Amino acid sequence: MFSTELLVQTLIAGVMIGVLYALMALGITFIYSIVKMINWAMGEFYMIGSFAQYLLVVFLLGRDLWWIAVPLSALSVFLIGAALEPILIKPMFRQALERKDEYATVVTIALLLLLRNLATGIAGPNQFTPGSNLGVVMLGPLPVTGARFAAFLCTLAALALFYVLLKRTWWGLALRAAAQSRVGAQTSGVDILRLDQIAFGVGVGLAGLAGALLAPEFQVYPTNGVVTTVKGFEIIVIGGLGSIPGALIAGVMLGVVESLGAAFIASPYQNVYGFLLVLAVLLIKPTGLFGERVRQA
Amino acid sequence: MKPFTRALGSIAVIALAGLTGSAQAADDTIKIGLEIPLSPPGDPAAGQLIRRGADLAVEYVNTVMKGVNGGKKIELVVQDSQGKTDVGVAAYRKLATEDKVIGVTGFFHSSVNIAVNEVAKEIGVPTLATQTSAADITAKRYEPAFRTHAIDPIRVETFLEFTKKMGYKRVSLVAETTDYGIGISEEMEKQNKETKAGLEIQKITFDHAATDLTAQLLQVKAFKPDLVINIGVGAPVDLIIDQATTVGLLPTTPMIVSYDAPERPQFWKLHEKNGVGIYFIAYYSPKQKLSDIGEWMAKAYKEKYGETAIYSSLNGFGDVMILAQAADMAKSTDPKAIIKALEAGTFKTWADAPVTFPDAPGVYYHNWSPPILVLHYTKPNEDWQTAEIVMEHVGGKH
Numbered sequence: 001m002f003s004t005e006l007l008v009q010t011l012i013a014g015v016m017i018g019v020l021y022a023l024m025a026l027g028i029t030f031i032y033s034i035v036k037m038i039n040w041a042m043g044e045f046y047m048i049g050s051f052a053q054y055l056l057v058v059f060l061l062g063r064d065l066w067w068i069a070v071p072l073s074a075l076s077v078f079l080i081g082a083a084l085e086p087i088l089i090k091p092m093f094r095q096a097l098e099r100k101d102e103y104a105t106v107v108t109i110a111l112l113l114l115l116r117n118l119a120t121g122i123a124g125p126n127q128f129t130p131g132s133n134l135g136v137v138m139l140g141p142l143p144v145t146g147a148r149f150a151a152f153l154c155t156l157a158a159l160a161l162f163y164v165l166l167k168r169t170w171w172g173l174a175l176r177a178a179a180q181s182r183v184g185a186q187t188s189g190v191d192i193l194r195l196d197q198i199a200f201g202v203g204v205g206l207a208g209l210a211g212a213l214l215a216p217e218f219q220v221y222p223t224n225g226v227v228t229t230v231k232g233f234e235i236i237v238i239g240g241l242g243s244i245p246g247a248l249i250a251g252v253m254l255g256v257v258e259s260l261g262a263a264f265i266a267s268p269y270q271n272v273y274g275f276l277l278v279l280a281v282l283l284i285k286p287t288g289l290f291g292e293r294v295r296q297a
Numbered sequence: 298m299k300p301f302t303r304a305l306g307s308i309a310v311i312a313l314a315g316l317t318g319s320a321q322a323a324d325d326t327i328k329i330g331l332e333i334p335l336s337p338p339g340d341p342a343a344g345q346l347i348r349r350g351a352d353l354a355v356e357y358v359n360t361v362m363k364g365v366n367g368g369k370k371i372e373l374v375v376q377d378s379q380g381k382t383d384v385g386v387a388a389y390r391k392l393a394t395e396d397k398v399i400g401v402t403g404f405f406h407s408s409v410n411i412a413v414n415e416v417a418k419e420i421g422v423p424t425l426a427t428q429t430s431a432a433d434i435t436a437k438r439y440e441p442a443f444r445t446h447a448i449d450p451i452r453v454e455t456f457l458e459f460t461k462k463m464g465y466k467r468v469s470l471v472a473e474t475t476d477y478g479i480g481i482s483e484e485m486e487k488q489n490k491e492t493k494a495g496l497e498i499q500k501i502t503f504d505h506a507a508t509d510l511t512a513q514l515l516q517v518k519a520f521k522p523d524l525v526i527n528i529g530v531g532a533p534v535d536l537i538i539d540q541a542t543t544v545g546l547l548p549t550t551p552m553i554v555s556y557d558a559p560e561r562p563q564f565w566k567l568h569e570k571n572g573v574g575i576y577f578i579a580y581y582s583p584k585q586k587l588s589d590i591g592e593w594m595a596k597a598y599k600e601k602y603g604e605t606a607i608y609s610s611l612n613g614f615g616d617v618m619i620l621a622q623a624a625d626m627a628k629s630t631d632p633k634a635i636i637k638a639l640e641a642g643t644f645k646t647w648a649d650a651p652v653t654f655p656d657a658p659g660v661y662y663h664n665w666s667p668p669i670l671v672l673h674y675t676k677p678n679e680d681w682q683t684a685e686i687v688m689e690h691v692g693g694k695h
Contacts, residue, residue, distance in 0.1 A: 006515055013511040120335075126342055126563040127532060136543060145543045218508050219535060219567065223337040227508045262512035268474045268502040270512070 002264060009142040010263040011256060016144065016152050018255020020214060023155050024228050025235035025247040026162070027206035033179040033242045034199035035089060037104035042207045042232060043225025044115035049077045049208025050215040050224055051123070057130035064133060070154065070212045077208025082201035084111070089200060090193060119222035132216040151213035158209060159248060166244070175199060179242065207232075234274050238281045240291020250289065253277065326372045327365065327630055329355075329620050330392035330401035330422075331613075332385060332413070338506055339380020340531035342561060343405045343609055347427055348375065350606070350613030351403065353597050357590065357614075358621045365625035373617070374398055378409045385409035386416050393422035399630045400425055400623070402616040405609075406530070407431035407476040417441040422632045423639060425616050428556075428609060431480040436660040441632070443639055443654050443663045445616055445646065447580060450660055452555065453484040455578065455669045455690040456526060457494050459553065462688060465523035467497045471513065471537055472528035473505040481528050481555060503533070510536055514544045525552040534558045535567050542571040553577060559674065560607045560681040573677055576687065579670045580608040581648075583682045590618060591647035605682060608667075615646035639663075 024046060031039050052073035053066075061069050088107050092100050134146020166172035177185040178195050186192045210228065218224055235254055239246025254274050261273030281289060331351050333344035351373055359370045374396045376388035385406075392398045401417075402425040404410040410429040417424050418439045426434055426444035430452055435444050460468060470485060472478035482500050489496045499520045501513050514537070517525060525546060527537045534554055541547045553576035558564065560579060565572055583605070587595060594614045598606035606614075620635070622644050627634035640663070644652040654663040668691045672684040 003519065006519055009515050010512050013509075013515075017509050017511075116336075120341065124345065126561070127535060127567060128563070129567050131569070143543055143545050145539075148543075217539075219532060221337075221532065226337065227506055259509075259512045262503075263516060267513045267516070268504060270507055271504050 005141050006263060007260075008140055010259045012139050012142045012144075014256035014259030015252050016139075016148065016255070017259065018252040019152055019155050019248070020148075020210065020251075021228060021231040021235060021255060022248045022251025023158065023210040023213075024207055024232035025239065025251055026159065026244060027203040027210070028232050029236045029239075029242055029244065029247050030206065031200055031203035032236075034175055034203075035196050036182070037089070037092070037101070038108070039200070039203065040105065040108040040229075041112040041115060042204065043223075043229030044112050044119075045077050045081065045204035045207040046211035046225035046228055047119060047220075047222060048080065048115070049073050049211030050218075050220045051119070051128075051211075052076045052208065053212035053215040054128050054130045054220045058128075063131055066130065066132065066216075067150075069130075070209065073212035074205050074209035077211075078201040078205030081204035082197050085197045085200040089196065093193060093196070116222055123222055126221070128220040130215050130220070145217065147216040151217065154213055155210075158206070162206075163244065171198070230271075231274070234278050237278050237288060240288025243288065243290035246288060246290030325369055327369050327621070327624050328372050328374050328396055328398045329617055330389075330396065330398035331373050331375045331403040331617070332378050332388050332392065332401050332409070333375065333403040334380040334405050334409075335375075335377035336379050337531075339378060339406055339409075342531065342563070343428065344377070344403075346561075346607065346609035347403050347405065347613035349598065349602065350594065350610035350615070351617045353594050353601075353610075354614045354617035354621070356597070357593060357618070361593065362621075365621050366628055366630075371617070371621050371624075378404075378406065380406045380409060382408050382412035386412050389413040389416055389422075389424070390420070393417075393420045393632075397630075398422060399632065399635050400620040402620060403427050403613060404429045407434065407480065410434050411476055414439050414442045421636075423620075423636050425620060425639075427612050427616050429477070431476045432484070432660040433476070433480075435662045435664045438662050441636055445612060445619070445652060445665045445667075447578075447666045447669050448660050448664060449480045449484045450488070451666055451669060451690070452578065453481060453488050455671065455688075456485060456553070457488055457492060457496075458690055459576070459671050459688060460496060460524060461494065463524070463551070465551075466495070467499070467520065467522045467524075469499045469501060469517045469520055469522040469525045470528060471501050471503070471510075471517060471525060473530060473533055474502045475505055475530070477530060478502065478505075478528045481526075485526075503529075505530070505533060507533070508536070510540050511544065514541050514546060517541075518544050518546050522550060525550055527552055527554045530556070531558075538568055538571060538575065547571055548574045551576060553671070557581075557608050557681075559672075562604060565678045569677060573674055573679075576671055576673050579672045579681070580667045581611055582670055582672070582686060584686070586649040587647055588645055588649045590645055591615075591649070594647055607681075611647040612667075615648070615652075619644045619646060619652060 028042050053069050056069035132147035136143050137149045174190045235250045239250030257277050258270050258274050262270040333347050334340050335344045355373050364370050378385035392401050400423040404426045405428045407429040410426050411433050423441040428446050430449050432449050470482045472482045503513050529537050557579045559577040595606050623635050623638040626642050627638040639654050646652045652665045668689055670689050671687040673687050
């Protein structure tokens with residue numbers, strides 16, 4: 001049934017969820033930009049972030065200090081990623097591997113399975129939540145949990161901070177140089193392998209941040225990263241691999257399309273509308289809306 | 298050379314003896330297959346709970362009963378269905394053809410059970426559904442298919458009786474697009490028509506893997522129902538409760554959860570603020586009498602896990618016990634003999650009621666159902682054992 005109120009509510013809901021998914025997509029696209037590989041285990045780093053948030057809030061800080069737990073959770077995921085990178089990813093560049101893409105796929109899928117099963121073994125079958133003391137917020141006609149609204153604002157802040165760091169700091173310059181040309185950056189004296197480590201850590205840290213922010217909303221359990229990972233990949237295909245503004249805009253597009261489709265066409269096919277958008281974009285612009293064709297030597 | 302050859306020969310003989318010994322040991326064990334969801338997108342919480350009961354049944358048979366069929370111990374062979382039909386079918390094949398189990402039990406997801414039964418029809422190893430309720434599981438009248446759970450028609454009879462008792466006229470069904478969710482929705486519409494219940498029904502469906510149901514629940518809110526029936530399984534149950542609270546549906550609009558998920562210890566951890574007022578289906582209450590083996594199980598469960606056993610564990614226990622009893626009656630591990638024993642015999646389970654699998658019409662074929670209760674949480678952190686029993690429905694008109 002159509003009504004203007006329902007339309008506005010659905011649009012707002014779609015924008016909010018899209019921005020939240022974009023954080024995941026940003027992590028995927030950032031790692032790809034620098035390390036030139038797809039990390040298929042991003043959902044598991046999201047999951048680790050959500051568990052970290054749960055443990056910090058429930059056992060240490062309490063619900064009122066959730067805002068301290070969030071950066072700590074993201075930092076912990078960054079450190080885990082930075083520790084894993086030299087073991088799993090660096091061999092890709094250190095050794096003369098012929099098939100780097102296949103290697104990256106195999107290694108990250110193996111990591112996905114390891115982390116997921118480890119979490120299932122440790123956490124068991126139950127779902128958890130850090131809970132939230134934030135009350136419901138009215139965004140126009142749409143009631144939204146305080147936790148989701150806070151997550152939305154934090155995501156926007158994180159995206160803005162990320163953009164500033166990339167544009168205004170030396171590390172950001174080095175990362176952008178590596179994204180343009182690894183060889184060129186290396187020739188300029190940048191420690192490219194150290195940069196990979198940082199980039200991988202930052203990328204998975206963004207996924208961990210998304211997990212920490214969404215923990216009160218989508219609950220905490222070993223496979224809670226699966227759907228957000230799929231959304232993340234949809235977004236980078238729509239927005240363009242390697243494009244940061246593309247990730248945000250595509251995230252909003254995906255959120256709105258799925259929301260409107262579920263509300264006004266047929267709700268069981270909510271996920272299908274997103275894939276239809278992906279197909280449409282691939283037909284019109286295969287590199288994504290903001291992506292560019294690249295040549296690799 | 299000679300000493301070496303002699304030594305080699307001795308080693309070969311010892312090895313062969315060892316192998317033979319192992320084979321003999323394997324023959325002394327009766328294997329029962331347990332196919333449960335242990336990872337998503339299945340409901341691993343349910344799978345673990347069923348497994349707890351099944352493990353206790355193995356302990357009971359091996360230690361208290363001292364084995365079956367002439368003192369043979371039973372052994373569980375566990376497979377993870379992941380809640381997916383293809384994985385479930387592969388798991389059943391392995392259990393039936395490689396592990397040579399006498400029967401496969403533990404099913405929680407109707408989609409998986411239905412798919413497996415299509416293969417069971419050919420392979421012939423019986424399936425005993427623990428907690429699947431779609432009609433097709435037994436309505437197709439496949440000889441190897443059995444069930445000890447509430448079926449959709451009886452569940453829907455309960456919903457209709459509940460709406461009549463409470464005077465509800467407008468009902469929203471929020472159902473996942475699985476055999477379970479669609480089955481209940483369609484049965485609800487069918488019985489509403491046949492019984493002339495006169496309900497105005499809104500049917501909203503969603504993908505089981507969805508994480509955001511705001512759009513769907515806004516539609517439900519716009520419909521202004523008297524009752525929302527939550528037909529999700531696993532994480533979606535909790536998602537619907539939380540997101541319905543956010544959009545303003547709960548607590549003003551009553552909600553009934555279609556199975557006993559709110560009995561799980563995690564329920565109040567997830568819904569400490571919005572769990573009050575929830576109605577839910579249950580198949581067991583401590584106010585019901587247990588059989589002697591049920592009493593043993595309840596005590597052993599409490600000692601081992603520090604919690605009261607809930608239906609999933611009780612029925613997991615009961616189903617392994619039934620298969621063990623069938624093997625004892627049949628004096629054989631041949632699947633055909635097990636099926637005959639299941640059809641002809643009367644079995645003990647956790648409930649203080651005998652279990653039989655009659656050759657009854659339609660969905661009641663090879664089916665035993667416990668009575669269905671509607672429980673109601675009226676205060677925060679309420680123990681399900683003391684929850685208000687709103688009604689009890691005993692179905693099965695055959």
